[in-house]
Amino acid sequence: MSVDQVQYWDVFPKTIKVSHGSLNMSVPLSVRGNPRGNVCFDVSNMAIATVSETGIVSLGYNVGATIIAAYDSEDRTSVRYVQVEVISVAAAVADA
Amino acid sequence: MPENPFAFAYWDVRPKHIVQPYDQVAKSVPLEILGSPDGEVGFTTTEPTIAAVSGGVLTYGAKAGAAVIVAEAISDGIAASRRYVQVEVGTQQEQPPAPPPIRQIVPSGYVEELPDGVWHFKYFTDWFDEWGCNIRVQGELAITLDLDKHYRLRFDVWGEIESMAAHNHDTLDLYFNDRWKRNFNPSPVIYPAWNQPCVIPRRTEWIDLWEFIGRSVTVRFVWDTRDHLYQMFDGWYVGNIELTPPWVT
Secondary structure, rough: OOHHHOOOOOEEEEEEEOOOOOOOOEEOOEEOOOOOEEEEEOOOOOOOEEEEEOEEEOOOOOOOEEEEEEEEEEEEEEEEEEEEEEEEEEEEEOOO | OOOOOOOOEEEEEEEOOOOOOOOOEEEEEEEEEEEEOEEEEEEEEOOOOOOOOOOEEEEOOOEEEEEEEEEEEEOOOEEEEEEEEEEOOOOOOOOOOOOOEEEEEEEEEOEOOOOOOOOOEOOOOOOOOOOOOOOOOOEEEEEEEEEOOOOEEEEEEEEEEEOOOOOOOOEEEEEEEEEEEOOOOOOOOOOOOOOOOOEEEEEEEEOEEEHHHOOEEEEEEEEOOOOOOOOOEEEEEEEEEEOOOOOOO
């Protein structure tokens, strides 16, 4: 196998877990390796998180979980995933 | 030698993931930069009250919650690459155990609960004739269970009953609702003497309740001396009654 055949790429972090409640919370995703084209993003539940074209994840408004799918624009079957979770820590714990 | 397009400088930050219970105490840990970042590494956080980095030291623990620390290698004023630290404080709390599915325990007749929680299936003891006889007694311990999942009923059983026909007198039987399930009396024995007890050693019994998953059942321990003869012994005891998962032995 030649080096040219290797098309490793991935997106990081693979999981994002934050607490509910803070506004303007964002996490920039990081693409590593060499996708064929640009990396575009899709979110399964935009009530939980959104992603800008540049890979900035905005989240924290609603409690829940969602998956961010990162596609190689030149090969839509080449997908990477980020698990996003916005949690509500029990008030008894947070206020203890 | 041509430049390898896949070569890039390795760097990372440690620790990558911190999970701790919440104890209201702030903690600090220096973050370690491994390898060769593309530039100076700066840190941001999604929630500074949960986790923050200052001077390369991560502080967390004063507040419960989850946050992500983003470490960015800054080169020529832009973020050349990033690494991440996930912090979780008090998010992995042990869930309190589900309440046991015992709806109620109802003793009736000649059954009493001893101070140590053991159930005693007793005789009438106010008077005896010269043969240790008085009256026939009966009793029942009814335990109603709402079985949301698969359990086994575990308990210890032992006793001291009359030795004359101990296999079918002074009986202790187990029923599921009105259906007979098990008897705990000994096999027919040679009678030692009317005034000597038949001692049943303590043993642990297991009853599988698989057939009642998703339903309610009343487990009934039924005590009956069957006659009025030879009533001067201890009776039966049932203790350590508990429901266990089916894999517990």
